[in-house]
Amino acid sequence: MSQSLMQPLAYLEEHYDRFQEELIELLRIPSISHDLTYKEDMDKAANWLADKLRSLGINKVEIFPTPGHSIVYGEWLNGGVSAPTVLIYGHYDVQSPEPLEDWKSPPFDPGIRDKNLYARGASDMKGQTMAAVNAVEAILKTENFPINIKFLIEGEEEIGSKHLNDFLVQHREKLACDFSLNTDAGGMPDAGTPSICYSLRGGAVFLLQIFGPSQDVHSGEYGGVVQNPIHVLSKLITDLHDDYGHITLAGFYDKVRKIEDEERAELARLPFDDVFLRKHSGVPALWGEPEYTPAERIGARPTMDVVQFEAGQPKSAIPAKATARVSFRLVPDQDPADVDKQFRQYLEIHMPPTVRWDLEFRGGGRGIITDRKAPEVLAMKDALQTAFGKDPIFQRVGGGIGAVLMLKQTLGIDSVLTGFSLYDDNFHGPNEKLHLPTWKKGMAALVYFFHNLMNK
Amino acid sequence: MSQSLMQPLAYLEEHYDRFQEELIELLRIPSISHDLTYKEDMDKAANWLADKLRSLGINKVEIFPTPGHSIVYGEWLNGGVSAPTVLIYGHYDVQSPEPLEDWKSPPFDPGIRDKNLYARGASDMKGQTMAAVNAVEAILKTENFPINIKFLIEGEEEIGSKHLNDFLVQHREKLACDFSLNTDAGGMPDAGTPSICYSLRGGAVFLLQIFGPSQDVHSGEYGGVVQNPIHVLSKLITDLHDDYGHITLAGFYDKVRKIEDEERAELARLPFDDVFLRKHSGVPALWGEPEYTPAERIGARPTMDVVQFEAGQPKSAIPAKATARVSFRLVPDQDPADVDKQFRQYLEIHMPPTVRWDLEFRGGGRGIITDRKAPEVLAMKDALQTAFGKDPIFQRVGGGIGAVLMLKQTLGIDSVLTGFSLYDDNFHGPNEKLHLPTWKKGMAALVYFFHNLMNK
Numbered sequence: 001m002s003q004s005l006m007q008p009l010a011y012l013e014e015h016y017d018r019f020q021e022e023l024i025e026l027l028r029i030p031s032i033s034h035d036l037t038y039k040e041d042m043d044k045a046a047n048w049l050a051d052k053l054r055s056l057g058i059n060k061v062e063i064f065p066t067p068g069h070s071i072v073y074g075e076w077l078n079g080g081v082s083a084p085t086v087l088i089y090g091h092y093d094v095q096s097p098e099p100l101e102d103w104k105s106p107p108f109d110p111g112i113r114d115k116n117l118y119a120r121g122a123s124d125m126k127g128q129t130m131a132a133v134n135a136v137e138a139i140l141k142t143e144n145f146p147i148n149i150k151f152l153i154e155g156e157e158e159i160g161s162k163h164l165n166d167f168l169v170q171h172r173e174k175l176a177c178d179f180s181l182n183t184d185a186g187g188m189p190d191a192g193t194p195s196i197c198y199s200l201r202g203g204a205v206f207l208l209q210i211f212g213p214s215q216d217v218h219s220g221e222y223g224g225v226v227q228n229p230i231h232v233l234s235k236l237i238t239d240l241h242d243d244y245g246h247i248t249l250a251g252f253y254d255k256v257r258k259i260e261d262e263e264r265a266e267l268a269r270l271p272f273d274d275v276f277l278r279k280h281s282g283v284p285a286l287w288g289e290p291e292y293t294p295a296e297r298i299g300a301r302p303t304m305d306v307v308q309f310e311a312g313q314p315k316s317a318i319p320a321k322a323t324a325r326v327s328f329r330l331v332p333d334q335d336p337a338d339v340d341k342q343f344r345q346y347l348e349i350h351m352p353p354t355v356r357w358d359l360e361f362r363g364g365g366r367g368i369i370t371d372r373k374a375p376e377v378l379a380m381k382d383a384l385q386t387a388f389g390k391d392p393i394f395q396r397v398g399g400g401i402g403a404v405l406m407l408k409q410t411l412g413i414d415s416v417l418t419g420f421s422l423y424d425d426n427f428h429g430p431n432e433k434l435h436l437p438t439w440k441k442g443m444a445a446l447v448y449f450f451h452n453l454m455n456k
Numbered sequence: 457m458s459q460s461l462m463q464p465l466a467y468l469e470e471h472y473d474r475f476q477e478e479l480i481e482l483l484r485i486p487s488i489s490h491d492l493t494y495k496e497d498m499d500k501a502a503n504w505l506a507d508k509l510r511s512l513g514i515n516k517v518e519i520f521p522t523p524g525h526s527i528v529y530g531e532w533l534n535g536g537v538s539a540p541t542v543l544i545y546g547h548y549d550v551q552s553p554e555p556l557e558d559w560k561s562p563p564f565d566p567g568i569r570d571k572n573l574y575a576r577g578a579s580d581m582k583g584q585t586m587a588a589v590n591a592v593e594a595i596l597k598t599e600n601f602p603i604n605i606k607f608l609i610e611g612e613e614e615i616g617s618k619h620l621n622d623f624l625v626q627h628r629e630k631l632a633c634d635f636s637l638n639t640d641a642g643g644m645p646d647a648g649t650p651s652i653c654y655s656l657r658g659g660a661v662f663l664l665q666i667f668g669p670s671q672d673v674h675s676g677e678y679g680g681v682v683q684n685p686i687h688v689l690s691k692l693i694t695d696l697h698d699d700y701g702h703i704t705l706a707g708f709y710d711k712v713r714k715i716e717d718e719e720r721a722e723l724a725r726l727p728f729d730d731v732f733l734r735k736h737s738g739v740p741a742l743w744g745e746p747e748y749t750p751a752e753r754i755g756a757r758p759t760m761d762v763v764q765f766e767a768g769q770p771k772s773a774i775p776a777k778a779t780a781r782v783s784f785r786l787v788p789d790q791d792p793a794d795v796d797k798q799f800r801q802y803l804e805i806h807m808p809p810t811v812r813w814d815l816e817f818r819g820g821g822r823g824i825i826t827d828r829k830a831p832e833v834l835a836m837k838d839a840l841q842t843a844f845g846k847d848p849i850f851q852r853v854g855g856g857i858g859a860v861l862m863l864k865q866t867l868g869i870d871s872v873l874t875g876f877s878l879y880d881d882n883f884h885g886p887n888e889k890l891h892l893p894t895w896k897k898g899m900a901a902l903v904y905f906f907h908n909l910m911n912k
Contacts, residue, residue: 034771095771102671102776158771187677201676203772214738215558216885219761220657220855221643223785224701224753225733227743230762230780231697234690241687245680277681282670285809287683297680305675306686308768309778315490315551315614316659316783316855317884318761324686327772329679353741399676399772428773429672 007142008447012134016440019134020117022052023110023434026092026126027119030108033069033093033159042155045092046070049129049153056137058151064171066163069093069155073174076140076149084453085148087177087413088136089403090129091157091184094121095428102430115436122434124427128183128419129153131439135446146454150177154403157184160205160363161402168410179376179414180407181449183442185397186419189271191438194384194445197417198372199299199396200404201329204336204364206343208233208324211356216317227354229322230311236350237306237324245288247304247328249342255333257369259292259300266394267295272423280424299396303329328364329398336364365405369396376416379452384418387445392418420445463598464903468590472896475590476573478508479890482548482582483575486564489525489549489615498611501548502526505585505609512593514607520627522619525549525611529630532596533604540909541604543633543869544592545859546585547613547640550577551884558886571892578890580883584639584875585609587895591902602910606633610859613640616661616819617858624866635832635870636863637905639898641853642875645727647894650840650901653873654828655755655852656860657785660792660820662799664689664780667812672773683810685778686767692806693762693780701744703760703784705798711789713825715748715756722850726751728879736880755852759785784820785854792820821861825852832872835908840874843901848874876901 012019031045032038046063053061053074061074072092079085097107097120105111110119117127139145152175156162168175185197212229213222242248259267272295274286288297297303304326311322328339340361351357371377372394384392397417407413420442426432468475487501488494502519509517509530517530528548535541553563553576561567566575573583595601608631612618624631641653668685669678698704715723728751730742744753753759760782767778784795796817807813827833828850840848853873863869876898882888 096769098769099672203676205772212737212739215882215887216555217737217882218855218884219759219763219783220785220853221754221879221883222733222737223759223761223783223854224744224757225728225742225750226737226739228761230765231693234693234762234765237687237690238694272681277678281668281673281678281682283668283682283810284812286681287808287810288680294681298677301680303675303679305679305684305774306690306768307675307772307774308770309686309690309765310768312762312764312766312781313552313554314764314781315884316661316763318763322765325768325770327675327679329676352743354739354743356740397676398679399674423677426671426673427677428674428771431671 004143005451008138009444011138011142012443012447019130020436023117023127023130026130027110027121028108031093031121031155032096033156034096042069042093046072046155049092052133053151056133057140064167066167068163071155071167072151072153074151079146079148083146083148085150085177087150087152087175087180088132089180089182089184089415090132090151090153091125091155092129092153093155093158094124095158097430099430104431116433117436118431118433120432122432123186123421123425124432125184127434127439128186128421131420131442132181132183132446135443135450138447139450147450150175157403161406164403165406165410168406172411175411177413179416182401182404182415182417183419184401185417186421187397187423188420188438189393189423191422191435192388193390194388194392195395195418196377196380196384196392197397198394199332199369200367200400201331201398202334202336202365202367202405203330203400204328204339205362206326207360207362208326209358210322211320212354213318213320215320216313219316219318222318226318227352228318229355230319232352232355233309233311233322233324236347239350240304244290247302249339249346251338251342252302255335255338256302257332259296263300264296267293267299267396269393270295270395272298298398300331302331302334329400331367332369335366365400365402367400368405368408370414374414376453380416380418380449382452383445383448386448387441460599461903461907464594465900467594467598468899468903475586476892479573479583479586480566482586483566483577484564487549487577487611488552489612490552498525498549502528502611505548508589509607512589513596520623522623524619527611527623528607528609530607531605535602535604539602539604541606541633542909543606543608543631543636544588545636545638545640545871546588546607546609547581547611548585548609549611549614550580551614553886555886560887572889573892574887574889576888578888579642579877579881580888581640583890583895584642584877587876587898588637588639588902591899591906594903595906603906606631613859617862620859621862621866624862628867631867633869635872638857638860638871638873639875640857641873642877643853643879644876644894645849645879647878647891648844649846650844650848651851651874652833652836652840652848653853654850655788655825656823656856657787657854658790658792658821658823658861659786659856660784660795661818662782663816663818664782665814666778667776668810669774669776671776672769675772675774678774682774683808684774685811686775688808688811689765689767689778689780692803695806696760700746703758705795705802707794707798708758711791711794712758713788715752719756720752723751723755723852724749725849726851728754754854756787758787758790785856787823788825791822821856821858823856824861824864826870830870832909836872836874836905838908839901839904842904843897
């Protein structure tokens with residue numbers, strides 16, 4: 001181990017307790033981007049991060065307002081003109097914590113139990129963001145750093161990174177870099193197995209509304225003559241799948257990229273088998289396309305899920321409307337615009353004459369797939385191997401990260417995707433947690449990563 | 457017209473403005489039985505009615521507490537030992553007014569527009585209750601009344617008359633009577649056409665819960681391997697009907713009484729045709745069993761409606777559970793206990809292995825059908841003919857009235873069922889209204905009715 005590598009690693013060790021305290025401080029701020037009543041907390045979190053970056057010696061830190069939540073930007077360009085430039089991405093917003101009654105400790109009052117830190121945002125991704133910040137601090141404080149660093153930390157990841165793309169367009173030159181490091185693509189299958197993500201699913205989200213009677217009507221008076229919008233919506237949802245879990249939209253699978261044999265072999269290394277997934281989800285049996293393995297279905301196959309169905313009241317009435325929030329997960333090379341057309345066509349054909357309806361496209365993006373042999377990816381592979389003592393798994397991740405897509409499409413920037421969240425960290429659910437020993441190893445891995453880049 | 461009949465009719469005329477003011481006073485009390493935050497208002501409404509009954513000269517008025525909302529009871533037994541005794545039923549509770557934004561004027565700030573009084577409870581059934589109270593007042597204040605009167609006004613009709621049956625059992629002797637008059641069975645097809653109801657649908661209400669993952673899980677991470685409880689519930693709901701609107705539970709129709717030819721002819725008098733029902737409900741097309749007319753489907757055929765479907769959040773997660781409130785409307789001679797068994801059996805057969813589930817029977821009752829030739833029914837028929845100048849329609853009503861069933865089953869008491877609400881009064885929906893000219897004629901009809909009883 002080189003002298004210079006020992007110093008930042010020792011620094012991490014020495015300052016670990018403070019890092020943990022600081023993370024807890026950040027986690028106490030309920031920065032829920034979805035709910036505007038938390039606007040002040042969003043600003044508080046942004047300011048907290050800006051102050052934090054300044055404290056490392058990041059010499060240009062700015063908070064950029066957007067029509068939504070602010071973006072925290074910081075840069076340290078003392079690496080030199082010929083040094084590589086890494087754009088470190090993060091987000092400080094979190095999902096809403098409902099249902100609150102399912103949390104064992106309050107979501108914004110972090111608690112440590114059994115080496116896990118429980119709080120909303122612990123894993124997704126305040127913990128991940130701070131891992132990168134802390135790794136940079138350890139290097140900046142202990143050695144010469146022949147790499148230029150830019151931080152881009154947004155506040156709208158959980159609501160679709162609504163204003164990020166405009167920001168990228170406006171600040172194209174400021175954001176110029178060799179690649180982006182994104183630690184939001186976690187999901188390590190277990191604490192011993194690091195991972196690199198090389199593909200993300202995209203998505204297409206819709207709001208489907210079915211309108212029946214002009215207002216709620218008594219189910220005694222109208223039951224038998226007025227078709228219930230809940231029943232109509234239920235049938236439309238049901239018929240979107242065949243009996244084998246395939247989506248029935250005409251043309252839906254036309255552009256789905258076939259899974260290569262080499263990928264199938266790599267995906268087979270993932271421990272996402274029946275037992276693992278049942279244990280982590282709590283379902284009595286899995287479901288899905290029988291001709292694909294669970295890991296393939298999660299990473300490499302498109303899906304459709306109704307994430308919300310809202311209709312009616314606890315009273316004896318046929319409701320005036322029924323609403324579903326429909327979320328498609330898309331894979332390369334599907335196009336959300338195609339899915340919009342296909343979904344509309346399906347509804348036009350299948351809608352009964354008893355109702356009126358409206359479909360609103362609420363946003364989406366293509367899936368991405370990146371080069372597993374790019375030099376920065378190999379630098380990360382090596383760093384993870386060193387920190388965890390095990391070759392990382394190359395995986396396709398089922399979620400999507402709008403920022404990764406936008407950086408690629410708008411600025412042509414590729415992302416190195418990793419993260420130190422565990423598969424059972426309950427992001428978006430109650431009892432979100434961060435496994436602290438893994439988090440600590442993750443910080444070390446990022447120090448190795450920067451060193452691998454220096455030595456190139 | 458006999459001298460004595462002229463006096464109460466003149467009294468009604470003379471005091472009409474006061475009656476209207478008093479009804480508005482009662483309607484200002486938000487006596488929502490469903491929501492315990494309105495408990496004080498419930499008590500206020502009960503006290504208001506008790507005071508009102510005392511003011512007519514009803515000499516024994518009591519408020520009986522129940523484990524839920526109180527029952528207002530009053531009796532006037534000066535008609536004589538050999539005189540008939542009529543138990544007048546009413547309820548002072550109302551449905552919750554949500555969604556509030558659909559009301560043109562606030563639900564508890566009554567407003568008169570175009571001869572209609574708009575308020576929650578105006579038609580169902582504070583207006584109907586007060587019609588009977590006012591008719592009794594008009595007679596008691598102007599003439600000798602050779603009929604004994606008992607008032608039974610409950611506060612839990614809209615939540616299934618939960619504590620009424622216990623009250624009936626406890627006060628069996630106090631409640632002894634020849635028959636009950638119930639003006640909660642309204643739904644006049646139009647302001648010119650009175651109606652008598654001779655059959656009510658019963659019901660069976662269930663809460664069906666589908667449990668998927670042990671908590672909400674990220675739809676990117678688990679989409680494709682965890683079956684969504686919303687999808688499971690949607691399919692179960694969908695498969696409860698065949699393509700012709702028939703319910704698919706095995707044995708469901710076994711005990712459904714055939715509609716007699718004479719009834720079909722009477723039901724055909726109802727103006728509930730395609731145009732009428734589309735106009736009043738606002739749907740673009742009707743729905744239901746094609747071999748029955750709309751009026752038959754509403755009154756004489758059983759139905760199933762999911763009145764509430766609740767699941768998920770506006771976030772990208774597969775929810776841990778999905779819940780449906782399922783309401784069957786039953787007709788003679790179906791038994792809710794049979795439907796409970798049939799529904800459970802259906803779920804056992806159709807439930808996929810990917811979920812857990814729970815079905816809770818939330819209450820129900822059999823439908824009823826009464827003698828169209830009973831003397832009190834003929835007295836009402838004649839009274840309505842006199843007041844409205846038109847023979848009443850004998851109809852089967854699609855809703856159910858627990859009190860009618862309990863009086864019959866527990867005390868053997870038959871009910872004369874009528875009412876002065878119009879079919880488009882929006883009970884249970886926003887903008888509930890009472891057509892005031894019809895209400896006024898209704899009071900006169902009740903005066904005629906009591907006179908017909910006297911003259912028997």
